[in-house]
Amino acid sequence: MILLLTGLVFLAVLGAIVAVAFLPGDPENFKKCQHCNSSVKIESVVCKHCRKDLVELPY
Numbered sequence: 550m551i552l553l554l555t556g557l558v559f560l561a562v563l564g565a566i567v568a569v570a571f572l573p574g575d576p577e578n579f580k581k582c583q584h585c586n587s588s589v590k591i592e593s594v595v596c597k598h599c600r601k602d603l604v605e606l607p608y
C-alpha cells in the first residue's frame with residue numbers, strides 16, 4: 550500500500566515536471582502565434598511577426 554502511494558506521488562511529481570518542461574517559458578501575458586509560432590502579447594489581434602489574424606485559443 551505504501552509502495553502504491555509512493556508510486557502515485559512519484560507519477561504526480563513526474564507529471565508536473567513534464568508539464569512545466571513542455572510549457573513555453575513566456576510570461577502569462579504572452580501567447581504563441583499559431584501561424585509562425587512566435588510569442589505575441591495576449592491582447593494582440595494581429596501577429597507582429599507574420600501579420601496574420603490571431604484567433605483566441607480555448608485554454
Ligand SMILES: [Zn+2]
Pocket residue numbers: 582583584585586587596597598599600601
Ligand atoms: Zn505570426
